[in-house]
Amino acid sequence: MSGQAFRIFDVEQDLIKANEKLAKEVQKVFHEKGIKTFDIVGAIGAGKTAILEALVERLKGKYRLALVTADVTTEIDADRIRRHGVECIQINTGRECALTASLLKNVLDKLPLNDVDILFVENVGNLICPADFVVGCDKRIVVVSITEGGHVIIKHPLLFKMSDVAVINKIDLRSIMDVDPEKMVEDALTINPSLKVVLTSAKTGEGIDELIKALGL
Amino acid sequence: MSGQAFRIFDVEQDLIKANEKLAKEVQKVFHEKGIKTFDIVGAIGAGKTAILEALVERLKGKYRLALVTADVTTEIDADRIRRHGVECIQINTGRECALTASLLKNVLDKLPLNDVDILFVENVGNLICPADFVVGCDKRIVVVSITEGGHVIIKHPLLFKMSDVAVINKIDLRSIMDVDPEKMVEDALTINPSLKVVLTSAKTGEGIDELIKALGL
Numbered sequence: 113m114s115g116q117a118f119r120i121f122d123v124e125q126d127l128i129k130a131n132e133k134l135a136k137e138v139q140k141v142f143h144e145k146g147i148k149t150f151d152i153v154g155a156i157g158a159g160k161t162a163i164l165e166a167l168v169e170r171l172k173g174k175y176r177l178a179l180v181t182a183d184v185t186t187e188i189d190a191d192r193i194r195r196h197g198v199e200c201i202q203i204n205t206g207r208e209c210a211l212t213a214s215l216l217k218n219v220l221d222k223l224p225l226n227d228v229d230i231l232f233v234e235n236v237g238n239l240i241c242p243a244d245f246v247v248g249c250d251k252r253i254v255v256v257s258i259t260e261g262g263h264v265i266i267k268h269p270l271l272f273k274m275s276d277v278a279v280i281n282k283i284d285l286r287s288i289m290d291v292d293p294e295k296m297v298e299d300a301l302t303i304n305p306s307l308k309v310v311l312t313s314a315k316t317g318e319g320i321d322e323l324i325k326a327l328g329l
Numbered sequence: 330m331s332g333q334a335f336r337i338f339d340v341e342q343d344l345i346k347a348n349e350k351l352a353k354e355v356q357k358v359f360h361e362k363g364i365k366t367f368d369i370v371g372a373i374g375a376g377k378t379a380i381l382e383a384l385v386e387r388l389k390g391k392y393r394l395a396l397v398t399a400d401v402t403t404e405i406d407a408d409r410i411r412r413h414g415v416e417c418i419q420i421n422t423g424r425e426c427a428l429t430a431s432l433l434k435n436v437l438d439k440l441p442l443n444d445v446d447i448l449f450v451e452n453v454g455n456l457i458c459p460a461d462f463v464v465g466c467d468k469r470i471v472v473v474s475i476t477e478g479g480h481v482i483i484k485h486p487l488l489f490k491m492s493d494v495a496v497i498n499k500i501d502l503r504s505i506m507d508v509d510p511e512k513m514v515e516d517a518l519t520i521n522p523s524l525k526v527v528l529t530s531a532k533t534g535e536g537i538d539e540l541i542k543a544l545g546l
Contacts (some may be wrong), residue, residue, distance in 0.1 A: 157477025
């Protein structure tokens with residue numbers, strides 16, 4: 113292959129198919145246990161963990177929650193969630209650029225699956241690779257923030273096409289950022305008209321109740 | 330493979346080696362032409378293109394510049410650069426999660442290589458995959474922004490280990506973000522003590538002259 117052109121994506125096709133099969137196995141386990149599952153994707157720093165913290169704080173009195181957070185190297189995200197008194201398993205993906213169904217399957221026995229109503233699975237911070245690797249959750253939430261620039265959505269159509277809910281976060285910074293959140297909403301709906309789009313600030317709490325409604329909870 | 334555990338990264342090992350060999354071929358072309366080359370990596374929205382616009386504006390009177398910008402789908406970044414009157418080739422990587430030496434090699438004949446002193450190559454917005462795929466440039470610049478949160482550096486040690494210059498951007502938002510830029514500098518230098526770290530604001534121009542010095546230009 114050396115000296116020749118090659119494509120990363122082509123070589124990954126077998127992996128993607130194997131992953132889809134495993135994801136169905138994982139999803140079957142969740143369905144058998146009656147657990148509602150959400151997979152959260154988004155770039156580093158978009159506020160995925162902060163959004164989860166806000167959701168956990170509002171939902172923990174009403175549902176039995178568990179979380180899985182994925183990160184390349186650290187345990188920082190899981191520690192943030194655990195401070196809210198909720199079970200959280202950390203997966204370190206190492207050099208993997210996305211969480212896979214295989215990695216999620218590996219930790220299923222660490223989760224209290226008989227005592228959980230809702231499971232949130234936070235992917236690694238990456239807006240590209242997770243588009244190709246589903247993990248077996250019922251719904252996918254994509255999180256972007258207005259600090260990533262107004263073009264972040266149209267630059268990543270694939271992830272918005274395959275998500276159910278889109279969160280446009282850090283809306284508290286609206287007045288100082290040179291972006292139009294309403295245009296971002298429009299971009300998201302143009303890519304995927306059935307998407308539920310919510311403007312949020314994990315910091316101030318704005319939009320979190322609307323997000324809970326959009327998740328059907 | 331279906332039903333079995335697998336790792337994306339393991340399967341990519343052959344690709345990574347083939348890419349390294351191609352990167353050396355690309356680098357040889359640049360060296361023969363006497364072109365200084367810089368590869369810019371960072372997450373979506375960190376400000377890679379904005380930093381490049383600031384550099385181009387200051388350097389275009391002194392050097393003959395050319396740029397290559399990579400993006401999953403759009404031509405937005407190249408158009409931003411071209412507005413400064415500088416040659417810019419756009420590579421659309423499609424479903425590839427990183428720019429590869431192969432993709433860069435494919436556009437070499439579109440670049441005016443005999444009339445260029447400095448080439449900047451902007452990678453796709455991703456802090457994970459580009460760590461495994463070098464493209465044949467002499468120096469790598471990694472760009473993060475303080476809006477990505479204080480942990481963005483320690484969460485991505487690999488990319489900081491293999492970079493020569495680290496840019497911590499959007500420093501103009503210092504007073505409203507709950508992060509300590511000096512701690513981020515410290516994190517970067519702990520991971521890679523030989524890294525040159527520069528605090529910048531592409532918006533106000535703060536730190537751009539220091540960045541030019543750090544690049545040896």
